[in-house]
Amino acid sequence: MDMRRWKEVLTRRSSIWTLGLCMTGILVLGGIVAVDQTRRTNEKQAVETEIGDLAMLDDQGKEDRENEGNTQENSDLTADGTVSGNEAEGNQDASAADDPAAAAEVNGTGVADEAAVDGADLGADVSEGASDADGADSGAGNETVSGSDTSGNEAASGSEVSASADGAASMDGSAADGEAAQASSTGVISEQLLLMEGIDFSSENYLMWPAAGTILIDYSMDGSVYFPTLNQYKYNPALVIGSEAGNQVLAAAKGIVESIYVDEETGTTLVMNIGNGYKLTYGQLKELAVEEGDIVEAGTLVGYVSEPTKYYSREGSNLYFAMTKEDQPVDPVQFLE
Numbered sequence: 001m002d003m004r005r006w007k008e009v010l011t012r013r014s015s016i017w018t019l020g021l022c023m024t025g026i027l028v029l030g031g032i033v034a035v036d037q038t039r040r041t042n043e044k045q046a047v048e049t050e051i052g053d054l055a056m057l058d059d060q061g062k063e064d065r066e067n068e069g070n071t072q073e074n075s076d077l078t079a080d081g082t083v084s085g086n087e088a089e090g091n092q093d094a095s096a097a098d099d100p101a102a103a104a105e106v107n108g109t110g111v112a113d114e115a116a117v118d119g120a121d122l123g124a125d126v127s128e129g130a131s132d133a134d135g136a137d138s139g140a141g142n143e144t145v146s147g148s149d150t151s152g153n154e155a156a157s158g159s160e161v162s163a164s165a166d167g168a169a170s171m172d173g174s175a176a177d178g179e180a181a182q183a184s185s186t187g188v189i190s191e192q193l194l195l196m197e198g199i200d201f202s203s204e205n206y207l208m209w210p211a212a213g214t215i216l217i218d219y220s221m222d223g224s225v226y227f228p229t230l231n232q233y234k235y236n237p238a239l240v241i242g243s244e245a246g247n248q249v250l251a252a253a254k255g256i257v258e259s260i261y262v263d264e265e266t267g268t269t270l271v272m273n274i275g276n277g278y279k280l281t282y283g284q285l286k287e288l289a290v291e292e293g294d295i296v297e298a299g300t301l302v303g304y305v306s307e308p309t310k311y312y313s314r315e316g317s318n319l320y321f322a323m324t325k326e327d328q329p330v331d332p333v334q335f336l337e
Helices: 002-098 100-133 137-171 171-188 189-195
Strands: 215-217 220-227 233-236 238-242 248-250 257-263 268-273 279-285 302-303 320-325 328-330
Touching: 189 268, 215 220, 257 279, 268 302
Parallel strands: none
Antiparallel strands: 215 238, 220 233, 238 320, 248 302, 257 268, 268 279, 279 302, 279 320, 320 328
């Protein structure tokens, strides 16, 4: 009897424990499912918020690009109109200055045409008057005489213009310097002027080192090189020579200062024409010792190394030194002594 009761008690307790374990398991699973559902809901909301932000940024970027494009288009239209007008005027002036003989010939031709027209009109009038009085032959004779006088005046005018052209062509040394200054202001220097001044760089010549220092970034147009400040690889058409600010910058060869301008990347920049299509470009300068149009001998001081622009803040102060041949990049190292 006791054994039966004992077995019943054990059986009931086992059932209670089993039921309790089942309920506990159900509660635990329910909690896990609830937590997982909450996590998924939060993630979904975060993704939807991020997508909304990206869409908003994309729309704003498109609007900014459209506004920038319109502004740039207006600037280009204004610049094109101004440049075209100046260019046309410059070409006209350059043509007249470079070839006075041609201008004289055109003027002579105009005088001849005008004289021929006047002579024909005068001859016609005289011929008509003479026909009424004496006959057609007198009118023809007067017309011939008028044409001869006009031809003589035309020849005289042409001779005077030719003489003026010959006089303008014969200039002394001071006139050549003035021409160099004027030519540099327009960015065009004639080969005749370069040869006259003995500026005749060739592939057999050498360049002087323009400043004390070492090469930080080498010339490279076959492959890209690393620019620390920009944190990117790109082609480099020049030498970046590390040099202390205030160091002297010397002319690497004899030439004419063609232009001086300020560039956002290379700062104050000087371009020197050294003849035969070769040009040298010096960047990161300050306190220039030369001006546009100056004829500079090799080794002459042209300026000093400046503090670096924001494009070379990590590289430090340096001299930007580039060389071109017919406006195509050339490695300066091939010519440096």
